[in-house]
Amino acid sequence: MADIEKAFVSLGGEFLTPYGLMAEKARNVRAYLFDWDGVFNDGVKYGESGSLFSEVEAMGVNLLRFGHWLRLGTFPLIGVITGENNAAALKLAQREHFEAVYLKFKDKTEAVNHLTKQFGIRATEVVFVFDDVLDLSLASKADLRFMVRRSASPLLTQYVRANRLADYITGHGGDKHAVREVCELLLGMTGMYDTVVSKRAAFDAQYSKYFTQRNTLATQFFLREAEGIVAGTPLAPKAT
Secondary structure, eight states: OHHHHHHHHHTTOEESSOHHHHHHHHTTOOEEEEOOTTTTSOSOOOGGGOSOOOHHHHHHHHHHHHHHHHHHSSOOEEEEEOSSOOHHHHHHHHHHTOSEEEESOSSHHHHHHHHHHHHTOOGGGEEEEEOSGGGHHHHTTOSEEEEOOOTTOHHHHHHHHHTTOOSEEOSSOGGGTHHHHHHHHHHHHTTOHHHHHHHHHHTOHHHHHHHHHHTTOOBEEEEEETTEEEEOOOBOOOOO
16 A cells, blocks of 8 residues: 555655545445546647547556456446537547546536436545546535646645645646546555456456446437537447
8 A cells, every 4th residue: 555655656646635545435436537628638629529538548447447347346437527529538438438428517516416316326436537627516526536737727736735625636737647647546546456457468358258348338428508418319339
Protein backbone atom coordinates (compact mmCIF):
# COMPACT_ATOMS: atom_id res chain seq x y z
CA MET A 1 0.00 0.00 0.00
CA ALA A 2 2.71 2.46 0.98
CA ASP A 3 4.64 1.74 -2.22
CA ILE A 4 1.59 2.48 -4.39
CA GLU A 5 0.85 5.72 -2.57
CA LYS A 6 4.49 6.76 -2.81
CA ALA A 7 4.60 6.01 -6.54
CA PHE A 8 1.69 8.35 -7.26
CA VAL A 9 2.88 11.10 -4.93
CA SER A 10 6.27 10.97 -6.67
CA LEU A 11 4.70 11.84 -10.02
CA GLY A 12 2.84 14.82 -8.53
CA GLY A 13 -0.42 13.22 -7.41
CA GLU A 14 -2.02 14.74 -4.32
CA PHE A 15 -4.11 12.72 -1.88
CA LEU A 16 -6.71 14.94 -0.21
CA THR A 17 -8.31 11.90 1.44
CA PRO A 18 -6.08 9.32 3.16
CA TYR A 19 -5.01 6.55 0.82
CA GLY A 20 -6.37 3.80 3.09
CA LEU A 21 -9.85 5.31 3.20
CA MET A 22 -9.86 5.76 -0.57
CA ALA A 23 -8.82 2.13 -1.06
CA GLU A 24 -11.65 0.99 1.20
CA LYS A 25 -14.19 3.01 -0.78
CA ALA A 26 -12.78 1.80 -4.10
CA ARG A 27 -13.77 -1.76 -3.27
CA ASN A 28 -17.48 -0.81 -3.15
CA VAL A 29 -17.66 1.08 -6.45
CA ARG A 30 -20.25 0.04 -9.05
CA ALA A 31 -19.82 2.82 -11.61
CA TYR A 32 -16.96 4.85 -13.08
CA LEU A 33 -18.07 8.15 -14.61
CA PHE A 34 -15.84 10.46 -16.61
CA ASP A 35 -16.11 14.00 -17.84
CA TRP A 36 -14.74 14.27 -21.38
CA ASP A 37 -13.21 17.64 -22.30
CA GLY A 38 -10.01 18.22 -20.35
CA VAL A 39 -10.10 14.68 -18.92
CA PHE A 40 -9.60 12.34 -21.88
CA ASN A 41 -7.79 15.11 -23.72
CA ASP A 42 -6.62 18.73 -23.49
CA GLY A 43 -10.10 20.08 -24.24
CA VAL A 44 -9.20 21.51 -27.65
CA LYS A 45 -11.89 21.03 -30.31
CA TYR A 46 -11.15 19.43 -33.68
CA GLY A 47 -14.05 20.19 -35.99
CA GLU A 48 -17.14 18.02 -35.76
CA SER A 49 -15.31 15.30 -33.84
CA GLY A 50 -14.96 17.58 -30.83
CA SER A 51 -12.16 16.70 -28.40
CA LEU A 52 -10.35 13.49 -29.25
CA PHE A 53 -9.00 10.66 -27.10
CA SER A 54 -5.86 8.55 -26.75
CA GLU A 55 -5.54 4.78 -26.90
CA VAL A 56 -3.59 5.07 -23.63
CA GLU A 57 -6.82 6.09 -21.90
CA ALA A 58 -8.87 3.43 -23.70
CA MET A 59 -6.51 0.72 -22.45
CA GLY A 60 -6.58 2.14 -18.92
CA VAL A 61 -10.38 2.03 -18.72
CA ASN A 62 -10.46 -1.48 -20.17
CA LEU A 63 -7.93 -2.73 -17.60
CA LEU A 64 -9.89 -1.06 -14.80
CA ARG A 65 -13.08 -2.71 -15.97
CA PHE A 66 -11.40 -6.11 -16.31
CA GLY A 67 -10.05 -5.82 -12.77
CA HIS A 68 -13.53 -5.07 -11.44
CA TRP A 69 -14.96 -8.05 -13.36
CA LEU A 70 -12.26 -10.38 -12.02
CA ARG A 71 -12.75 -9.20 -8.44
CA LEU A 72 -16.55 -9.17 -8.30
CA GLY A 73 -17.73 -11.24 -11.25
CA THR A 74 -19.85 -8.39 -12.62
CA PHE A 75 -19.33 -5.48 -14.98
CA PRO A 76 -19.15 -2.00 -13.50
CA LEU A 77 -21.03 0.71 -15.31
CA ILE A 78 -18.70 2.87 -17.41
CA GLY A 79 -20.14 6.23 -18.40
CA VAL A 80 -19.24 9.60 -19.88
CA ILE A 81 -21.08 12.78 -18.86
CA THR A 82 -20.22 15.81 -20.96
CA GLY A 83 -21.61 19.27 -21.46
CA GLU A 84 -21.09 19.11 -25.22
CA ASN A 85 -22.20 16.89 -28.07
CA ASN A 86 -18.87 15.09 -28.45
CA ALA A 87 -18.84 12.67 -31.37
CA ALA A 88 -15.48 11.26 -30.28
CA ALA A 89 -16.89 10.37 -26.85
CA LEU A 90 -19.73 8.44 -28.47
CA LYS A 91 -17.29 6.73 -30.83
CA LEU A 92 -15.05 5.55 -27.99
CA ALA A 93 -18.04 4.47 -25.92
CA GLN A 94 -19.42 2.35 -28.74
CA ARG A 95 -16.07 0.81 -29.60
CA GLU A 96 -15.28 -0.03 -25.98
CA HIS A 97 -18.90 -0.92 -25.10
CA PHE A 98 -19.38 1.67 -22.36
CA GLU A 99 -22.89 1.41 -20.98
CA ALA A 100 -23.86 5.09 -20.89
CA VAL A 101 -23.06 8.43 -22.51
CA TYR A 102 -24.74 11.68 -21.47
CA LEU A 103 -24.32 14.49 -24.00
CA LYS A 104 -25.04 18.24 -23.69
CA PHE A 105 -25.64 18.15 -19.93
CA LYS A 106 -24.63 21.51 -18.48
CA ASP A 107 -26.08 20.45 -15.10
CA LYS A 108 -24.35 17.15 -14.47
CA THR A 109 -26.39 16.35 -11.38
CA GLU A 110 -29.36 16.06 -13.74
CA ALA A 111 -27.46 13.40 -15.66
CA VAL A 112 -26.43 11.44 -12.58
CA ASN A 113 -29.96 11.59 -11.15
CA HIS A 114 -31.20 10.07 -14.40
CA LEU A 115 -28.41 7.50 -14.37
CA THR A 116 -29.16 6.32 -10.84
CA LYS A 117 -32.76 5.62 -11.82
CA GLN A 118 -31.94 4.17 -15.22
CA PHE A 119 -29.26 1.78 -14.00
CA GLY A 120 -30.09 1.32 -10.32
CA ILE A 121 -26.84 2.78 -9.00
CA ARG A 122 -26.50 5.15 -6.05
CA ALA A 123 -24.29 8.25 -6.21
CA THR A 124 -22.37 6.81 -3.24
CA GLU A 125 -21.28 3.92 -5.49
CA VAL A 126 -19.76 6.20 -8.12
CA VAL A 127 -16.22 7.21 -9.02
CA PHE A 128 -16.17 10.54 -10.87
CA VAL A 129 -13.19 11.89 -12.83
CA PHE A 130 -13.42 15.60 -13.65
CA ASP A 131 -11.50 18.79 -14.29
CA ASP A 132 -13.55 21.98 -14.21
CA VAL A 133 -16.26 24.15 -12.68
CA LEU A 134 -19.09 22.49 -14.61
CA ASP A 135 -18.31 19.24 -12.80
CA LEU A 136 -18.37 20.42 -9.20
CA SER A 137 -22.07 19.79 -8.58
CA LEU A 138 -21.57 16.11 -9.39
CA ALA A 139 -18.26 15.99 -7.51
CA SER A 140 -20.16 17.02 -4.38
CA LYS A 141 -22.30 13.85 -4.65
CA ALA A 142 -19.95 11.11 -5.84
CA ASP A 143 -18.23 8.85 -3.34
CA LEU A 144 -14.74 8.98 -4.88
CA ARG A 145 -13.64 12.06 -6.83
CA PHE A 146 -10.52 12.42 -8.97
CA MET A 147 -9.70 15.90 -10.20
CA VAL A 148 -7.50 16.18 -13.28
CA ARG A 149 -4.74 18.69 -12.62
CA ARG A 150 -4.46 21.84 -14.71
CA SER A 151 -1.63 24.17 -13.76
CA ALA A 152 -3.43 27.16 -15.28
CA SER A 153 -6.24 26.91 -12.67
CA PRO A 154 -4.56 27.33 -9.26
CA LEU A 155 -7.53 29.14 -7.73
CA LEU A 156 -9.96 26.43 -8.84
CA THR A 157 -7.66 23.82 -7.32
CA GLN A 158 -7.59 25.79 -4.07
CA TYR A 159 -11.39 26.01 -4.14
CA VAL A 160 -11.71 22.23 -4.61
CA ARG A 161 -9.31 21.60 -1.74
CA ALA A 162 -11.05 24.05 0.59
CA ASN A 163 -14.50 22.65 -0.16
CA ARG A 164 -13.42 19.00 -0.08
CA LEU A 165 -14.67 18.31 -3.61
CA ALA A 166 -11.94 15.83 -4.55
CA ASP A 167 -10.15 12.93 -2.94
CA TYR A 168 -7.18 12.93 -5.29
CA ILE A 169 -5.69 15.46 -7.71
CA THR A 170 -3.77 13.86 -10.55
CA GLY A 171 -0.13 14.51 -11.22
CA HIS A 172 -0.81 14.74 -14.95
CA GLY A 173 -3.18 16.85 -17.02
CA GLY A 174 -5.75 15.59 -19.48
CA ASP A 175 -3.25 15.97 -22.30
CA LYS A 176 -0.75 13.77 -20.42
CA HIS A 177 -2.90 10.69 -19.76
CA ALA A 178 -4.59 11.59 -16.48
CA VAL A 179 -7.30 8.97 -17.08
CA ARG A 180 -4.64 6.25 -17.28
CA GLU A 181 -3.18 7.55 -14.02
CA VAL A 182 -6.55 7.28 -12.28
CA CYS A 183 -7.22 3.80 -13.67
CA GLU A 184 -3.84 2.48 -12.55
CA LEU A 185 -4.28 4.03 -9.11
CA LEU A 186 -7.69 2.37 -8.68
CA LEU A 187 -6.32 -0.98 -9.81
CA GLY A 188 -3.48 -0.61 -7.33
CA MET A 189 -5.87 0.31 -4.53
CA THR A 190 -7.94 -2.83 -5.10
CA GLY A 191 -4.87 -5.06 -5.33
CA MET A 192 -5.61 -6.08 -8.90
CA TYR A 193 -2.93 -4.41 -10.99
CA ASP A 194 -0.40 -7.24 -11.44
CA THR A 195 -3.08 -9.86 -12.03
CA VAL A 196 -4.88 -7.72 -14.59
CA VAL A 197 -1.73 -6.89 -16.56
CA SER A 198 -0.53 -10.50 -16.56
CA LYS A 199 -3.86 -11.87 -17.76
CA ARG A 200 -4.35 -9.17 -20.39
CA ALA A 201 -0.81 -9.57 -21.71
CA ALA A 202 -1.34 -13.33 -22.08
CA PHE A 203 -4.92 -12.93 -23.40
CA ASP A 204 -5.66 -15.92 -21.17
CA ALA A 205 -8.96 -17.77 -20.78
CA GLN A 206 -10.35 -15.36 -18.19
CA TYR A 207 -9.55 -12.30 -20.27
CA SER A 208 -11.00 -13.96 -23.35
CA LYS A 209 -14.24 -14.67 -21.46
CA TYR A 210 -14.39 -11.10 -20.14
CA PHE A 211 -13.71 -9.66 -23.59
CA THR A 212 -16.44 -11.76 -25.22
CA GLN A 213 -18.98 -10.73 -22.59
CA ARG A 214 -17.92 -7.08 -22.73
CA ASN A 215 -18.51 -6.97 -26.45
CA THR A 216 -22.17 -7.96 -26.04
CA LEU A 217 -22.92 -4.75 -24.12
CA ALA A 218 -24.82 -2.04 -25.98
CA THR A 219 -24.21 1.66 -25.39
CA GLN A 220 -27.14 3.80 -24.30
CA PHE A 221 -26.89 7.51 -24.85
CA PHE A 222 -28.96 10.46 -23.71
CA LEU A 223 -29.06 14.09 -24.81
CA ARG A 224 -30.23 17.12 -22.87
CA GLU A 225 -32.47 18.97 -25.28
CA ALA A 226 -34.76 21.95 -24.66
CA GLU A 227 -37.71 19.63 -24.10
CA GLY A 228 -35.84 17.52 -21.57
CA ILE A 229 -33.74 14.34 -21.56
CA VAL A 230 -34.02 12.49 -24.86
CA ALA A 231 -32.86 8.89 -25.20
CA GLY A 232 -30.99 8.05 -28.36
CA THR A 233 -31.38 4.67 -29.99
CA PRO A 234 -29.06 2.27 -28.11
CA LEU A 235 -26.01 1.57 -30.20
CA ALA A 236 -25.76 -2.11 -31.07
CA PRO A 237 -22.53 -3.81 -30.04
CA LYS A 238 -19.87 -2.98 -32.57
CA ALA A 239 -17.75 -5.75 -33.99
CA THR A 240 -14.33 -5.57 -32.37
